[in-house]
Amino acid sequence: MDFDxxxxxxxxxxxxxxxxxxRYGDFEKRKACRAEPAGYSAANWRAMxxxxxxxxxxxxxxxxxxxxxxxxxxxxEAIGRGLVVEPFxxxxxxxxxxxxxxxxxxxxxxxxxxxxxTLAFAHQERQARHDLHDVATAARRNGGAWLLDGAKGVVxxxxxxxxxxxxARISGSRRDREGIGLFLLDPAGQGVTRRGYATQDGLRAAExxxxxxxxxxxxxxxxxxxxxxxxxxxxALCAExxxxxxxxxxxxxxxxxxxxxxxxxxGDFQVLQHRAADMLVASEQARSMTMYAAMMVQETDxxxxxxxxxxxxxxxxxxxxxxxxxxxxxxxxxxMTEEYRAxxxxxxxxxxxxxxxxxxxxxxxxxxxxxxxx
Amino acid sequence: MDLRxxxxxxxxxxxxxxxxxxxxPAEIRRKVSEGRKLAREDYITCQRILHAKGLSAPNWxxxxxxxxxxxxxxxxxxxxxxxxxVPQPLSFNINMVGPVIATFGSEAQKKRFLPPTATLDIxxxxxxxxxxxxxxxxxxxxxxRREGDHFIVNGQKTWTTLGQYADxxxxxxxxxxxxxxxxxxxxxxxxxxxPGITIRPIITIDGGHEVNEVFFDEVKVPAENLVxxxxxxxxxxxxxxxxxxxxxxxxxxxxxxxxxxxxxxQETPAGEGTVWDDPDFRRRLAWSExxxxxxxxxxxxxxxxxxxxxxxxxxxxxxxxxxxxxxxxQQATQLLVEVAGPYALPRPDRDEEGLNLPSVGPEWADAAAxxxxxxxxxxxxxxxxxxxxxxIAKAFLGL
Numbered sequence: 001m002d003f004d005x006x007x008x009x010x011x012x013x014x015x016x017x018x019x020x021x022x023r024y025g026d027f028e029k030r031k032a033c034r035a036e037p038a039g040y041s042a043a044n045w046r047a048m049x050x051x052x053x054x055x056x057x058x059x060x061x062x063x064x065x066x067x068x069x070x071x072x073x074x075x076x077e078a079i080g081r082g083l084v085v086e087p088f089x090x091x092x093x094x095x096x097x098x099x100x101x102x103x104x105x106x107x108x109x110x111x112x113x114x115x116x117x118t119l120a121f122a123h124q125e126r127q128a129r130h131d132l133h134d135v136a137t138a139a140r141r142n143g144g145a146w147l148l149d150g151a152k153g154v155v156x157x158x159x160x161x162x163x164x165x166x167x168a169r170i171s172g173s174r175r176d177r178e179g180i181g182l183f184l185l186d187p188a189g190q191g192v193t194r195r196g197y198a199t200q201d202g203l204r205a206a207e208x209x210x211x212x213x214x215x216x217x218x219x220x221x222x223x224x225x226x227x228x229x230x231x232x233x234x235x236a237l238c239a240e241x242x243x244x245x246x247x248x249x250x251x252x253x254x255x256x257x258x259x260x261x262x263x264x265x266x267g268d269f270q271v272l273q274h275r276a277a278d279m280l281v282a283s284e285q286a287r288s289m290t291m292y293a294a295m296m297v298q299e300t301d302x303x304x305x306x307x308x309x310x311x312x313x314x315x316x317x318x319x320x321x322x323x324x325x326x327x328x329x330x331x332x333x334x335x336m337t338e339e340y341r342a343x344x345x346x347x348x349x350x351x352x353x354x355x356x357x358x359x360x361x362x363x364x365x366x367x368x369x370x371x372x373x374x
Numbered sequence: 375m376d377l378r379x380x381x382x383x384x385x386x387x388x389x390x391x392x393x394x395x396x397x398x399p400a401e402i403r404r405k406v407s408e409g410r411k412l413a414r415e416d417y418i419t420c421q422r423i424l425h426a427k428g429l430s431a432p433n434w435x436x437x438x439x440x441x442x443x444x445x446x447x448x449x450x451x452x453x454x455x456x457x458x459x460v461p462q463p464l465s466f467n468i469n470m471v472g473p474v475i476a477t478f479g480s481e482a483q484k485k486r487f488l489p490p491t492a493t494l495d496i497x498x499x500x501x502x503x504x505x506x507x508x509x510x511x512x513x514x515x516x517x518x519r520r521e522g523d524h525f526i527v528n529g530q531k532t533w534t535t536l537g538q539y540a541d542x543x544x545x546x547x548x549x550x551x552x553x554x555x556x557x558x559x560x561x562x563x564x565x566x567x568x569p570g571i572t573i574r575p576i577i578t579i580d581g582g583h584e585v586n587e588v589f590f591d592e593v594k595v596p597a598e599n600l601v602x603x604x605x606x607x608x609x610x611x612x613x614x615x616x617x618x619x620x621x622x623x624x625x626x627x628x629x630x631x632x633x634x635x636x637x638x639x640q641e642t643p644a645g646e647g648t649v650w651d652d653p654d655f656r657r658r659l660a661w662s663e664x665x666x667x668x669x670x671x672x673x674x675x676x677x678x679x680x681x682x683x684x685x686x687x688x689x690x691x692x693x694x695x696x697x698x699x700x701x702x703x704q705q706a707t708q709l710l711v712e713v714a715g716p717y718a719l720p721r722p723d724r725d726e727e728g729l730n731l732p733s734v735g736p737e738w739a740d741a742a743a744x745x746x747x748x749x750x751x752x753x754x755x756x757x758x759x760x761x762x763x764x765x766i767a768k769a770f771l772g773l
Contacts, residue, residue, distance in 0.1 A: 001383060001446050002376045003678040009375075070375050253771050273767035280766055281694050288671035289664075295377045311664045367656045371636065371663050 003291075005070070012071060015051055016078040023047075024082035027341050030202075033085050038160035039196075039204035040086045048086060049115030057096055062109050069232070069294040073239040077290075080243025083344055085203055087118055087157035093236045094156070095119025097229040098165045098182060102218035108163075120161035122152035122185075122208050123226065130357040132230055133177045133223055137210065139168035146183060146217050147191075148210040156355075158206030159196025161187065166210070170220060182222035183215035190214070201351040202344060224302065231309040234356050235293040238316040241352050242290045245283040245323050248345040252279065252327045255342075259332075272330060279326055282319040289315045296373075304373035310362035311372055317353040317362075324349035377674065379450075387450045394458035397423050407459040407634060408738055409707070409745035411582060414497075414539040420461045421494040431468045431492045433617070435476050438488045445680040449673070456626025466498040466535075467491045470614050471544045474561065478602035478610050487563070499566070501531040501545030501588060502611065509761050511546075512555040512608065516590060518547035518562055520597070525549075525562060527570075527593040533755070537573050537586035540566055546607050553605065561607035563599040570594070578751075580744035581721070615757070622692060622756065623699025625670050631706040632663055638738060639713045649713050658712075662705045669698045690770040693762035700752040700759060707746040714739035 005013065023044055024030055033041040048054055056071055058064020065071065072093060079088060096112055098121060103109065111117040128134030137150025148168045158164065164185045172179035187194055191213035196206045219225060253276050256267030266272055289312045296308035324346035328335035335342045353359065366372065379387065395403075402416045424430045425439075432451055434440030443451070455462055463469075472491050475483055490496040507514040516529025527547060534543070543564050550558030566573070570593040576585045602610055636659065639649040649655055676691040711718045717735025721743075733740050753759045767773040 001379050001674060001678065003675055005375060253773065256773060267773040270764070270767075273771075273773045274760070274763040276771055276773060277693075277763035277766035280690060280771065281697055284672055284690075284694055285665070285668045285698065288675060289668040291375070291377060291675075292667060292671050294375070311660075311667065315664045315668055363657055363660055366660045366664065367653065371660060372667055 005074075009070060009074060012065075012067075013074040013078070016053070016075050017081075019047065019051065020078045020082035020084060024084060030083060030085065034198075034202055039157075039198065040160075044084075044086050045118075046115050048088070049113065052113075053088065054092055054115050055096075055109075055113030056092055058100055058109055058113060062100065062106060063113055064109075069235055069297045072232070072236050073290060073294045076236045076239035077243035077246075080240035080245075080348075081247045083202070083244065083341070083348060087120070087160070087204075089233065089236060089240075090121065090157035090161065091119045093233050094121040094229060095161075095163075095165060097232050098218070098225065099184070101225060102182060102222075103184070117162040118157065118160060120155050120158040120164050120206075121229075122155045122158060122164045122166045124153050124155065125151065126153050127174075130361040131175070132227055133180065134175050135167050135169050135180050136174045137166070137168040139170050139181050139183065139215070139217075146181075146215050147212045148183060148185065148215050149212060150210050152208040152210070155206045155208050157204055158187075158208055159194055159204055163187070164192075164208065165218070166208075166215060167222065167226060168210075168215075177223055178221060180221065180223045180226070181217055182219045182225065184218050185210075185213060185215040199351065201348040227302065227306065230356055231297050231305055234309045234313045235290070235297045237352050237355060238286070238290040238293045238312050241316050241320045241349060242283065242287050244345050244349055244352075245279075245286055245320055248327045248342060248349075249276075249279045249283050249323065251342055251345075252276065252330050255331055255334075275326055275330060279323050282323045286316045286319045286323075299373075301373075303369070307366055307369040307373055310357070310365040310369075313357060314359050314362040314366065317359045320349040321353055321359075377671065379446075383446060383450060386447055387454055390451060390454045391458060393427060394455060394460045397427070398458070398460045402461065403459040406461055407630065408741050409631075409748075410741055411584075412461060417461055417464060417497075417539075418494045421463060424463060425493050430463055431472055433469065434472055434488075434492070438472075438476055438484065439492050445677045449677040453626040456624060457630050459627075459630055464494060464497065464536075466500050466540075466544075467494065467496070469617050470500060471498045471563075473617050474544070474601060474610050474614050477613065478561075480598075482598070483563075483601065496542050497536075497540045499534050499537040499540035499543040499586075499588070501534065501543045501564070503533045504530055505532055509758055511611075512559070514546055514548060514559070516545065516547050517551065518549050518560065518595070520549075523597050525595045525597060525600070527562070527564065527590045527595055529590050531588040531590075532576070532585075534573070534586040534588050535584060537566075537588055538575065538583065542566060543588065544601075546611055549607075550605050556608040558605050559607040559611075560604050561601040561610045562595060563601060564590075564593065564595050568593050568595065578748060580748040582744065582748060584748070616692075623669055623673055623695040624703055625666060625673055625699065628662075628666055628699070628702050628706050629670075631703075631710070632659065632666065635659060635706060635709045635713060638710070642713050642715070642736075644715070649715070655709075655712060658705075659709055662702060662709065665698065666702050669695070669702065672698070690766045693757075693765045696756060696762050697753075697759045703752050704746075704749050707742075707749040710742045711746045714742040718743045 052065050055064035056067040060066050125136055139146050139148050164187050166183045166185050167180055170179050170181040191211040193209040194206045199205050256272055257265050259266050293312035296305055299305040327342055328346050331342050334340050405412055421430055431439050432441040436442050475487050504514050518525035518527045543566055545562050545564055546559050547562050548558055549560040570591040572589040574587045575583045642649045717739040720734035723731055
């Protein structure tokens with residue numbers, strides 16, 4: 001049992017935290033990032049490539065960092081703390097998570113690591129809600145090529161991504177676990193319509209309609225891989241939530257110390273002190289569960305892994321929801337304003353709760369498994 | 375970062391597990407698992423079995439029978455003894471007065487008290503709380519005035535757990551009435567056979583006799599029974615309470631209890647199936663399990679940090695462990711009441727071990743409600759959960 005970070009991990013955490021405080025310390029800078037065409041800063045993205053973050057999970061032979069779940073956790077926690085808008089989750093955690101395990105062209109991976117190519121994972125369909133195996137989008141072979149037909153929704157950073165990873169059914173019926181293929185698709189090609197939009201938490205997503213859109217097959221029967229990468233995304237989102245919770249809790253405590261009412265700082269009131277203490281308990285429990293997620297996402301038994309990640313997502317989402325709402329309440333009116341940072345943490349934490357399965361969905365999975373793995 | 379145990383740590387755990395399961399009488403382990411009352415002899419039997427293996431006081435200095443363990447090994451010991459439903463070494467002896475005597479006592483006191491304290495030849499009670507000094511412990515009034523070679527003690531202690539079994543009591547007493555609150559308190563060892571001491575039972579809402587009131591009326595205590603310096607007792611008390619950190623959450627125990635809840639839910643009929651088939655029940659149980667997992671990792675983080683962290687740095691972790699640990703212990707006892715259903719109600723006459731004679735429903739169901747009632751204590755004792763929130767707010771958040 002060992003909670004120490006390696007020297008490399010410590011350096012990584014330091015450099016990412018420095019990056020986040022330089023580029024996001026001033027909240028106005030975030031607004032400027034969001035105002036760029038892609039909804040994030042091209043300069044920040046280049047800087048992240050230079051730091052090696054965009055090749056984080058790639059092996060050294062692939063020109064990467066050889067980073068595992070702990071490295072992802074450190075980066076995502078910093079991203080959460082800064083409310084970073086660059087598409088690390090979409091491109092590196094989801095995109096590279098799928099592509100590095102299926103794509104044989106090293107040049108493509110290198111372009112992602114260099115910041116020249118961004119990715120998005122087009123998987124979600126409206127009827128599927130949180131069920132990863134519910135895929136109606138159809139793939140058919142046409143000579144040497146594959147053509148895809150269907151509609152994908154809430155594709156994170158799908159509006160600006162240079163390439164899309166798309167799940168589509170090769171065989172079977174809509175809810176079969178077998179027969180789901182994974183494809184690589186150029187969204188500039190024919191038959192692809194994208195409608196990009198802002199999300200409630202200041203990020204970007206897209207609805208993608210595919211009409212006989214040409215794509216390359218990366219993997220047949222890709223569901224186990226999709227489930228693995230979704231679990232990796234859950235571990236990453238937990239870490240992002242922990243970073244945001246920590247920052248929001250600190251902001252709230254600072255506010256309690258400075259805001260004067262009735263002739264004294266409101267933090268003098270015990271009723272508020274206890275609520276602040278409960279926020280600390282929540283953020284520490286979330287941090288522990290995030291470490292559990294980082295450990296269990298490496299578990300080779302897929303059923304045990306999934307149950308553990310569901311447990312983590314359920315608890316972290318519930319704690320994040322509670323802490324976010326408390327922070328707005330303790331801030332009072334200022335917590336309701338668009339110009340102040342606290343409300344944006346609250347919104348991000350609330351939206352994290354519905355990504356990749358909400359609390360009920362994941363709790364049902366833990367229940368169905370009969371409890372946590374040994 | 376690797377949250378798994380090393381092969382050496384696994385071997386250490388497995389050896390303890392084997393020892394606990396084979397050497398501790400099954401009947402005693404069953405009582406602990408079912409939350410039934412242990413007889414005085416049960417504690418002593420277990421303590422002596424542990425002692426013969428060198429495990430009676432692992433947290434003490436090695437020269438007094440302690441083990442030179444790493445924080446992780448200590449943690450594994452605590453987890454495993456709880457998970458195996460073995461009574462833990464009596465806290466008053468092993469976690470409280472023993473380390474105080476070993477750290478602050480005179481050589482003569484160490485020689486006299488530590489060996490019988492390790493074996494339970496002396497059973498200690500804790501004399502801290504008073505009717506007017508609960509959460510505000512430093513307002514205690516029990517006095518000790520010096521007369522020649524003795525202190526004369528007057529006052530009242532309360533909530534004295536298992537005081538009916540005890541031979542001695544360690545007390546916080548006021549030795550300087552003029553000094554401010556925390557100053558003027560001393561740490562005194564008192565033989566409960568001394569004339570002038572009266573012990574009265576307090577019956578708690580579960581019907582059990584676990585706690586007592588202890589009255590002191592002109593009790594003559596030899597001055598040599600003062601531990602450390604006069605008027606420094608508050609420092610020793612703080613030291614004593616800080617030793618409580620590991621194990622305060624009782625994660626091993628709650629794990630064992632939740633596993634038992636699961637087992638019994640699968641056996642208990644409910645309509646066409648069993649209680650286990652009820653999805654609402656299963657969801658509540660799943661939440662307890664999930665929260666317990668998070669707390670287990672929190673506890674492991676605390677254990678790992680002990681290697682490096684300065685002891686005097688403000689650290690909210692023991693308060694977090696206390697708050698969440700007590701809540702989960704309580705949830706586990708309430709889930710068992712749910713499993714028992716209507717058969718949580720019968721409360722027939724009891725024998726002296728608190729066991730119903732004979733059971734009305736399933737035997738295990740008799741103890742379900744009393745244990746749930748009794749476990750409301752865990753968020754009150756050891757610094758109530760509200761006091762823990764004060765500690766977090768003041769010492770850590772700086773509010």
